[in-house]
Amino acid sequence: MDLISDLLSPLSAEPGGMTPHLPEFPNIKCLAFDLYGTLLISAAGGPSLDRESILRDLLASEQLPEAPLIPILHELIRDDQETSRQKDIEFPEVDILEIWERFFFRLSHPIPDLARFALQYELLTNPVWPMPGADTLPQHLPLALISNAQFYTPLLLEKLLPLPFEDDLTFFSYQHRQAKPGTFLFEKLAESLSARNISPSETLYIGNDHKKDVIPAQLIGFRSVLFAGDARSLRTSPDLPPPDAIITHLSQINDLLPNS
CATH class of the missing domain: 1.10.150 (DNA polymerase; domain 1)
Structure with a gap:
């Protein structure tokens, strides 16, 4: 039995009620993402399950x-x-x-x-499903991934969202026994990007959680984007430094990249 196909069914994103802020970033050489709540709708953020x-x-x-x-x-x-x-x-x-x-x-x-x-x-x-627009991400730039994850996360990606994430730019918390909001995984990504001659300021990191995504990304020097496309997973913190950009749909990433 294919558990993923048998137990998962389509989910819909719920509007987060935020206004997009879409400045242009002309020198981006890598797109980095959070996974749950950003590229995958996560029903765990909604009404509690028994x-x-x-x-x-x-x-x-x-x-x-x-x-x-x-x-x-x-x-x-x-x-x-x-x-x-x-x-x-x-x-x-x-x-x-x-x-x-x-x-x-x-x-x-x-x-x-x-x-x-x-x-x-x-x-x-924790039922999941691809976020609207996740299958149309810009792919002219290397795609990176930082996720609080477990062994089944790569299985879900392969089945639901087979995007060309670079192996050397993919960091799952369970493999390193360290999680966000710590900066460890972000530091590891910065090291791998350095080997490609890509600086943190040339990296756009997109995530749905202000504390766990935006802040550690900023601490490493990445340009930060708060994804506000699903109310269930959106985590905002008005008392923290603001993100560099806010998007309410993944298709708006193209608006941030003037050279795309």
Whole structure:
């Protein structure tokens, strides 16, 4: 069974109610993106799903404790993050497969195919679908990606949004055990771009979260664009320095690039 095809269905973006701010950036040599909430609609940002019921239905076992299971999962994630913080990692990322393995061990529950189980749970609790305009991004420039992600994120990309992201310009948090809003992944991207003779000021970074996307991008020297195309995932912070641009549809990226 193809879980991604079977469990996902089209989603619609909800207007974010913001006004575009579209200055021109004449010297851009790379387009970098966040993923969830920017290139992929994420229903996790909308009305809360009953994760407890979803998890129990997936486990389909009579041996489960009566106490809620989701708090156990959250506790395991917090413990893992705290262990990383003790190693001076300010914004740690977990490996969700390790978390699920500990979860089943805690419950003394038979361990299923972890990758399949984790993917199924993710698809049911965080449905995604390509953002309008994601399939028409400018492709005359190298495409980069920085995402708080897990092992299933590349699978979703391949299935839903097979864009030509450059391998050396793609950074997933689970692979480095560090997450946004930390600057680590942005620094790694800047290093890879430097090898291509592309400076941070020649890089346009687009994301839906002011704190997790705009600010770390600015700290590294990238030009920052707040994507305000879906109210569910839009995260604004008026008390923080403003982005260099605001777009409400991905097609507006072309308006930012006078030489495109």
